[in-house]
Amino acid sequence: MEIKSLSLRARAVVEGFMSGLHRSPRTGFSTEFTEYRQYSPGDDVRFLDWKVMARTDREFIKKFEDETNLRCTFLVDFSRSMEFGGDEVGVKKSDYARTFAASLAWFLTQQRDAIGLATFDRDVREFIPPRYRQDQLKTILGRLETQPAGNATDLCQSLEKLASLIGKRGMVVFVSDFLSPLDELERCLSLFTASNHDVRAVQVLHPREVDFSYEEASIFEDMESGQNMILDPGMARDSYQQKYNAHNAALDAMFSAxxxxxxxxxxxxxxxxVLQRFLEERPARAVVRQRRSKGRRAA
Incomplete structure (x- = not known):
């Protein structure tokens, strides 16, 4: 991330994504984020976009303005653990998180969608309700760029407050390292899914957190508590990997449920x-609801 300005970084990411999309034979990122949707029987064929059909070999119909408006709120974790990184292996998690949120916000604004922002650590720091207006993107990028390092994380306390603040149904993009205990997180996330928000979670990790690629005995600091400990990486690696894998397996199961x-x-x-992966993903909740309803009918 050599570009210092968050606004310029976000724009560069979106332009790079769009350039890659034009070069790639892959098609079909989620139509929630585009000005088109797939043709359905009964649609007026006069609104088929023949140029898009020729390029993708699929039938797309132009959306009307009332079909394109999306409300998206970014929930970005700026707790102390997100300050990890900033070395030759990877940038700080907080910088990566803010740039991802800024890039997606930039993209959605180009699609005339409403964007909002909440930042948190152990509590909600700031909440900007989603709106579509000329200065909204500038406001959100400015707040993302100036967020200082925070305190320890309390995901559930923050989520409980945010669930009451985000009223109208929309998309909620949760950006965090998700390294805090998961005991209460499932209940708190259900506050959003029960309200029919389309919740998506982006877990941001530093490469060293994934493979624990340290060679020499070092002093390690717990980013949340500030406590220091001396560890021999060779002796601690297996135990670390087991705990890391178990934590993420539980996190994946919780998201799936x-x-x-x-x-x-x-x-x-x-x-x-990463932006392309995110935009290609279709909501999973409809599939889950469909499976549950089939199960009830079978019963």
Missing amino acids: QGIPGFRVTTADPLER
């Missing part, structure tokens, strides 16, 4: 590709 698409990324991953 809630019907929440989860994206695990590292700060070394190119943001253009």
Whole structure:
């Protein structure tokens, strides 16, 4: 992330994503984020876009303005653990998180969608309700860029407050490292899914958190508590990997049970590709609801 300005970084990511999309033979990122939707029997064929059909070999119909408006709120974790990184292996998690949120916000604004922002650590720091207006993107980018390092995380306390603040149904994009205890998180996430929000979770990790690639005995600091400990990486690696894998397996199971698409990324991953992965993902909650309803009928 050599570009210092968050606004310029976000724009560069979106332009890189769009350039790659034009070069790639792959098609079909989620029509929630486009000005088109797939043709359905009964649609007026006069609104078929023949140029898009020729390029994609699929039938797309132009959306009307009332079909394109999306409300998206970004919930971005700026707790102390998000300050990890900033070395030759990967940037700080907080910088990666803010750039991802800024890039998606930039993209959605180009689609005339409403965007909002909430930042939190152990409590909600700031809440900007989703709106579509000329200065909204500038306001959100400014707040993202100036967020200082925070305190320890209390995901559930923050989520409980945010669930009451985000009223109207929409998309909620939750960006965090999700490394805090998960005991209460499922209940708190259900406050959003029960209100029929389309919740998506982006877990941002530093590569060293994934593979624990340290060679020499070092002093490690708990980013949340501030406590220091001396560890021999060779002796601690197996235990660390077991706990890391168990934590993420539980996190994945929780997201799956809630019907929440989860994206695990590292700060070394190119943001253009992460943005494409995110936009290609269709909501999972409809599938979960359909399966549950089938189960009830079968019973």
